[in-house]
Amino acid sequence: MTLLAGLLLALCAAACFDAAIALQAAEARKVTQDEGLQASLLWRLAKRPRWLAALALDGLGWPFQLAALSLVSLSVVQPALALGLVLLLAMGSRVLGERAGPPEIAGVLLLAGGVAILAIGAPAHTNQHAATGALIAVSAGLGVVALTPYVLGAHGSALIASAGAAYTLAAITSKLLTDELAAGTAAGAVAWALVTAVAGLVGKLAETAALQRLAAAAVAAPIFAAEAVVPVLAAPWLADEHWSAAVPVGLVLVLAGTMLLGRSRAVLGLIREVA
DSSP, rough: OOHHHHHHHHHHHHHHHHHHHHHHHHHTSSSSSGGSSSSHHHHHHHHHHHHHHHHHHHHHHHHHHHHTTSSSSHHHHHHTTHHHHHHHHHHHHHHOOOOOOHHHHHHHHHHHHHHHHHHHHOOOOOOOOOOOHHHHHHHHHHHHHHHHHHHHOHHHHHHHHHHHHHHHHHHHHHHHHHHHHTOOOOEEEEEEHHHHHHHHHHHHHHHHHHHSSSOOHHHHHHHHHHHHHHHHHHHHHHHHHOOOTTHHHHHHHHHHHHHHHOOHHHHHHHHHHHH
């Protein structure tokens, strides 16, 4: 029952997060590119109701993600969040009349199969994590990648890497937040909550800037994949999660399914239609 509850909570979070990106993409193309990643970009976006709605949806999904992480391991929750792509696929097919073809069907089967394998073979939930020094080092490394386009200039590939790194950091620190809450450490929980909020905002702005400059297919698929897979790769070292032989197999299936669905005509067409 705990596993099922955790998966259902992760699916609720996924629905919020993926609905948010559809709204976000619409607003990204209405803001001029010369805003770059300066404070003026945030100010312009803050005046747009649909972008604020996307931010609110992200905020709504976060408690569901935290609740899921409090019940099941990071190695299950993050891949399960990618199942929100199935919702976007269904919505895109209905709104646009785009029938799901072999790539989309294969993507759904691969993604669902990968999550099922991970749910069965992933490590049990634990409230343990690495020492503070290791956590700070990893957080700093991801932070450097996330902040690079803010310092060196907003370019396509750097923006995608920035968003992926920021969202990965937010996923890891969300897990650490639930660990601190379980231990009753209020100061630690507040600290990780602040890091998560900042990382989420940095990722959101980088993703928005990327959607201004690049085709949705070039942005959505790699960011979805990074969010689903990279935190799991870090879990054995940072979240004290010990893999079984099934975890790498499940991860490969999740990665393949995410890339297929993230590039599907129905998903990308839905994002464009909202715009």
